[in-house]
Amino acid sequence: MTEPHDLVDKVVAELPEWLPAQRWFGGKDRPVTAARPLRVSVLDADPLLVHLVVEVEQPDRRAPYQLLVSDRVENYDATGDPELAGRLLDLIAEDATADGLVFRHEPDAEVQAGLRGRPITSEQSNTSLVFGSQYILKLFRKLTVGENPDLVLHRALHRVGCEHIAQPLGSITGELDGRTTTVGMLQQFLPDAVDGWAMATTSVRDLMAEGDLHADEVGGDFAGEAQRLGQAVAAVHADLERALGSEHAAADDIDRTVRAMVDRLDAVVEAVPQLRPYVPALREAFEQARDTPGAISIQHIHGDLHLGQVLRTVHGWLLIDFEGEPGAPIAERTALRSPLRDVAGMLRSFDYAAHQLLVGQPEDHQLAVRALEWSRRNRAAFTEGYAEAAAPSVGDPRGRGHLLRAFELDKAVYEVAYEHANRPEWLTVPLSSIARITGEGTR
Numbered sequence: 001m002t003e004p005h006d007l008v009d010k011v012v013a014e015l016p017e018w019l020p021a022q023r024w025f026g027g028k029d030r031p032v033t034a035a036r037p038l039r040v041s042v043l044d045a046d047p048l049l050v051h052l053v054v055e056v057e058q059p060d061r062r063a064p065y066q067l068l069v070s071d072r073v074e075n076y077d078a079t080g081d082p083e084l085a086g087r088l089l090d091l092i093a094e095d096a097t098a099d100g101l102v103f104r105h106e107p108d109a110e111v112q113a114g115l116r117g118r119p120i121t122s123e124q125s126n127t128s129l130v131f132g133s134q135y136i137l138k139l140f141r142k143l144t145v146g147e148n149p150d151l152v153l154h155r156a157l158h159r160v161g162c163e164h165i166a167q168p169l170g171s172i173t174g175e176l177d178g179r180t181t182t183v184g185m186l187q188q189f190l191p192d193a194v195d196g197w198a199m200a201t202t203s204v205r206d207l208m209a210e211g212d213l214h215a216d217e218v219g220g221d222f223a224g225e226a227q228r229l230g231q232a233v234a235a236v237h238a239d240l241e242r243a244l245g246s247e248h249a250a251a252d253d254i255d256r257t258v259r260a261m262v263d264r265l266d267a268v269v270e271a272v273p274q275l276r277p278y279v280p281a282l283r284e285a286f287e288q289a290r291d292t293p294g295a296i297s298i299q300h301i302h303g304d305l306h307l308g309q310v311l312r313t314v315h316g317w318l319l320i321d322f323e324g325e326p327g328a329p330i331a332e333r334t335a336l337r338s339p340l341r342d343v344a345g346m347l348r349s350f351d352y353a354a355h356q357l358l359v360g361q362p363e364d365h366q367l368a369v370r371a372l373e374w375s376r377r378n379r380a381a382f383t384e385g386y387a388e389a390a391a392p393s394v395g396d397p398r399g400r401g402h403l404l405r406a407f408e409l410d411k412a413v414y415e416v417a418y419e420h421a422n423r424p425e426w427l428t429v430p431l432s433s434i435a436r437i438t439g440e441g442t443r
């Protein structure tokens with residue numbers, strides 16, 4: 001029988017090669033230079049199941065990552081083994097504490113044990129395991145010391161009866177740097193859900209397949225859904241405000257926001273020189289955010305809202321994954337911010353959905369026109385829906401043009417960094433949007 005420390009040694013030795021091959025690994029832009037265990041919890045002895053937090057070192061950064069490993073799995077990653085994954089659910093159902101790792105169900109939830117877990121296969125930053133048709137357990141791969149905002153915001157929204165989230169059902173926590181740290185979140189699984197990205201890109205494909213018809217004439221028109229999605233996002237913002245409050249941004253908050261956008265731009269342009277021609281126009285757009293009339297309300301927001309973070313169920317749209325941008329520092333992700341950032345994130349996503357089908361394709365003017373048409377129609381419908389349901393503190397986004405534009409461009413700069421690190425072939429999507437929005441390229 002393998003001893004836990006022998007398994008840990010073997011796993012850690014393989015990490016520099018193994019980690020960069022994992023979709024969820026957020027540091028693919030640099031080599032892994034070292035890895036060392038920070039905490040080890042033996043969850044089961046036979047078969048051996050070990051929960052491991054490792055510190056991953058890369059040039060100029062280090063971060064804790066979570067692994068679930070077993071000697072009975074070939075590459076040691078136990079998240080792919082249905083029975084071993086099922087142990088995590090059992091431990092949550094039992095409210096167990098195992099070798100320092102604390103498994104709890106939410107006080108108002110009952111969790112059924114004895115189900116096998118299977119990982120979902122979509123592209124993502126974490127690993128999510130689905131149990132039967134009831135539960136989904138997200139294991140946060142890159143750990144944030146302290147409570148994860150995904151869990152904190154889900155709990156707050158559930159408390160005020162928000163209709164647009166999946167119910168939080170449980171958590172897994174452990175000590176890291178002396179603080180209780182969320183490593184997993186169990187939620188209600190919606191088996192009938194389709195994500196917004198799949199629906200939107202299907203609609204774009206329908207439009208592109210039609211030679212003559214316009215976006216409002218083809219069967220797969222998405223504008224009605226986009227409008228309802230706008231209403232759902234506004235309702236979640238109103239619920240977050242109700243649960244956790246809001247403030248008026250002070251002059252130095254706005255200063256800080258502009259400075260942060262400029263700093264991010266400076267950092268990203270270092271890594272991605274293709275962004276350089278747009279720097280003056282981007283800086284100007286960020287500075288113009290100061291010209292927004294009236295008070296700007298700030299509150300807890302989603303922070304990384306896009307079409308892949310919304311699920312269409314038979315009961316309407318749900319928002320998932322309130323973790324914020326995986327690459328951003330935790331202080332920024334948990335800060336009070338303008339809800340218009342989420343609106344901007346979704347507007348970017350409509351642009352992505354419209355243009356991603358053109359990636360790697362030969363130039364086709366007709367298809368490019370179609371993509372723009374789809375994007376404009378659905379962005380307008382989403383904004384309309386948002387305005388219909390917006391809380392008075394936020395109001396109609398269309399009255400906040402400078403701020404919204406700055407947030408959209410800031411998000412596109414983030415996407416440039418994200419695509420550069422994760423999907424270089426997609427880099428043209430945010431770059432061409434920046435060219436279009438700033439007027440520094442073809443429209």
Ligand SMILES: Nc1ncnc2c1ncn2[C@@H]1O[C@H](COP(=O)(O)OP(=O)(O)O)[C@@H](O)[C@H]1O
Nearest residue numbers: 124125126136166188189190193195308320321
């Ligand atoms: N409650 C849920 N019901 C059904 N599917 C879900 C649920 N939560 C997440 N998913 C699916 O899992 C995917 C990844 O979830 P997400 O929270 O976005 O993880 P990540 O942080 O890794 O991006 C989503 O795109 C969605 O397809």
Ligand SMILES: O=P(O)(O)O[C@H]1O[C@H](CO)[C@@H](O[C@H]2O[C@H](CO)[C@@H](O)[C@H](O)[C@H]2O)[C@H](O)[C@H]1O
Nearest residue numbers: 124125304306307308325326348349352415418
């Ligand atoms: O879902 P995550 O929290 O892991 O978010 C990261 O990955 C997203 C891609 O999966 C990325 O989103 C970008 O690509 C989407 C299409 O795949 C598009 O809908 C988004 O608008 C675009 O930002 C997201 O930025 C990143 O944080």
